[in-house]
Amino acid sequence: MSTIFFLGYKTILVTMVWGISLLIAMYATLMERKLAGFLQDRLGPDRAGPFGIFQPLMDGGKLFFKEEIIPNDSNKFLFILGPSLAMFTACMTSAVIPWGPDLNLFGHTIPLQIADINIGVLFVFGVVSLGVYGVMIGGWASNNKYSLLGAVRASSQMISYELAMGLSLIAVLMMSQSLSVKEIVQQQHGINWNVFYQPLGFLIFIICAFAETNRAPFDLPECEAELVGGYHTEYSSMKLGFYLFAEYINMFVSSAFMAAVFFGGYNFPFMDKIANGNLLAILGVAVFFAKIFFFIFVFMWVRWTLPRFRYDQLMKLGWQILIPLSVINILLTGGAIMLKNL
Amino acid sequence: MQITSRAKRVDKKPFTFLERAYLPAIFGGMVITIKHLFKKKVTIRYPEVQREFSPVYRGVHMLKRDENGAERCTACGLCALSCPAEAITMTADERKPGEENLYREEKYASVYEINMLRCIFCGLCEEACPKEAIFLTDSIPTANFTRDDFTYGKDRLVEPLVRPVKHINAFEEERRTAWNKAR
Ligand code: SF4
Ligand code: SF4
Numbered sequence: 001m002s003t004i005f006f007l008g009y010k011t012i013l014v015t016m017v018w019g020i021s022l023l024i025a026m027y028a029t030l031m032e033r034k035l036a037g038f039l040q041d042r043l044g045p046d047r048a049g050p051f052g053i054f055q056p057l058m059d060g061g062k063l064f065f066k067e068e069i070i071p072n073d074s075n076k077f078l079f080i081l082g083p084s085l086a087m088f089t090a091c092m093t094s095a096v097i098p099w100g101p102d103l104n105l106f107g108h109t110i111p112l113q114i115a116d117i118n119i120g121v122l123f124v125f126g127v128v129s130l131g132v133y134g135v136m137i138g139g140w141a142s143n144n145k146y147s148l149l150g151a152v153r154a155s156s157q158m159i160s161y162e163l164a165m166g167l168s169l170i171a172v173l174m175m176s177q178s179l180s181v182k183e184i185v186q187q188q189h190g191i192n193w194n195v196f197y198q199p200l201g202f203l204i205f206i207i208c209a210f211a212e213t214n215r216a217p218f219d220l221p222e223c224e225a226e227l228v229g230g231y232h233t234e235y236s237s238m239k240l241g242f243y244l245f246a247e248y249i250n251m252f253v254s255s256a257f258m259a260a261v262f263f264g265g266y267n268f269p270f271m272d273k274i275a276n277g278n279l280l281a282i283l284g285v286a287v288f289f290a291k292i293f294f295f296i297f298v299f300m301w302v303r304w305t306l307p308r309f310r311y312d313q314l315m316k317l318g319w320q321i322l323i324p325l326s327v328i329n330i331l332l333t334g335g336a337i338m339l340k341n342l
Numbered sequence: 343m344q345i346t347s348r349a350k351r352v353d354k355k356p357f358t359f360l361e362r363a364y365l366p367a368i369f370g371g372m373v374i375t376i377k378h379l380f381k382k383k384v385t386i387r388y389p390e391v392q393r394e395f396s397p398v399y400r401g402v403h404m405l406k407r408d409e410n411g412a413e414r415c416t417a418c419g420l421c422a423l424s425c426p427a428e429a430i431t432m433t434a435d436e437r438k439p440g441e442e443n444l445y446r447e448e449k450y451a452s453v454y455e456i457n458m459l460r461c462i463f464c465g466l467c468e469e470a471c472p473k474e475a476i477f478l479t480d481s482i483p484t485a486n487f488t489r490d491d492f493t494y495g496k497d498r499l500v501e502p503l504v505r506p507v508k509h510i511n512a513f514e515e516e517r518r519t520a521w522n523k524a525r
């Protein structure tokens with residue numbers, strides 16, 4: 001494969017993944033509001049265009065035209081760095097997610113994954129933990145006690161739940177014997193999905209994913225009632241938009257990650273019946289996105305069902321329940337693997 | 343001592359394991375919310391669809407005319423007196439010869455103002471009026487930018503002439519039947 005071709009299709013792929021995650025994040029805001037409305041017997045926004053489909057554009061436009069306020073006492077460099085970092089890390093994780101089986105075009109095999117690095121899972125974790133800095137820096141640079149409290153809450157929450165998240169994933173990695181996301185997905189061929197082997201692991205993982213993305217019921221960092229908005233209290237205009245947007249991108253990416261690691265990614269039952277490789281690839285992508293949308297829906301469904309946790313409950317759940325549970329899960333998995341190999 | 347038969351014993355049992363595990367309760371809650379996804383929505387798409395008012399709804403006032411199109415109000419001030427919110431003010435004037443087709447009585451209100459911000463739409467003015475001149479209609483005061491705009495003068499209160507004048511008794515009758523139906 002020539003270098004030019006390689007660079008060309010990677011560029012296209014990167015642009016597409018980036019554009020699609022932005023688009024989905026944008027429309028996730030509309031979906032969220034619609035769903036919130038529907039779950040509360042309302043209709044949600046329906047004024048901007050049919051069914052309100054222009055609402056996200058209007059919201060984005062509005063954020064651009066809002067006055068941009070940088071507080072006098074803030075550290076300006078860090079104040080701007082905060083949301084940029086949040087956005088940057090949110091967009092980066094999608095690089096290792098395999099979006100579908102390989103395509104065959106012009107005599108080349110084109111993997112629908114930006115980078116198949118052999119430590120994909122570790123990469124995701126590394127980038128996700130970088131996300132804490134966006135929140136922390138933003139909250140600290142605002143020079144506002146509410147922001148700082150929100151940031152402290154956010155960082156301690158993220159760090160605590162990252163532990164349980166990582167531990168719950170170790171059981172999966174023990175089974176797959178690989179850190180590459182692509183390989184994990186390939187091993188779940190057909191309906192051989194990890195969730196059937198690791199239900200407890202999946203449960204722990206999804207709970208931690210809620211906490212990692214700062215979504216309800218773990219949205220303590222930005223609880224409006226106590227902290228005036230949390231770490232982004234001082235933010236306005238598009239910088240606030242970046243923070244809010246990063247949350248939706250994170251939601252999309254963690255849905256994609258969950259679908260890939262636990263729900264078989266692009267695999268679906270009876271996929272061997274389809275002989276045409278390209279058709280299979282396209283169907284695979286469609287199935288994968290259906291799974292992603294399902295998880296985004298679950299994210300929102302949970303948000304509009306459950307009330308917020310209290311801070312001590314949150315910490316207790318993380319440290320005293322989820323971490324021991326995931327350790328037990330690891331032990332069980334280890335025992336099962338040992339029995340199988342006997 | 344037992345005061346009522348409906349008393350319920352409240353006890354503070356420690357949670358059972360299932361209750362402490364949250365999950366059954368969470369799934370129960372999620373089932374409830376998902377059911378609402380398919381329920382009928384209560385939203386009324388306002389400008390296109392308007393909410394149906396109760397037939398006895400009390401909205402903005404109207405100063406009625408009689409069957410010949412003359413204003414019925416005689417500026418007796420009873421409505422202002424009965425108004426608990428002190429929302430009504432008026433200035434009386436004497437009818438000049440030749441104005442009989444404009445005003446029914448010899449005395450009429452040259453200025454008649456109701457402050458819609460003060461008014462509580464209780465309808466006491468309607469009850470007090472001896473001339474059946476003031477009625478509360480089913481329209482709501484529109485939004486305005488300044489407080490002064492909420493003081494409705496005669497220009498906005500008097501029944502417009504262009505509309506076919508409904509006989510006052512017919513109006514009353516309609517109201518009464520509506521009221522009876524609502525009950
Ligand atoms: S409806 Fe009640 S408050 Fe309003 S003007 Fe009449 S008497 Fe006053
Ligand atoms: S509206 Fe009726 S009560 Fe009020 S001043 Fe006129 S006639 Fe009298």
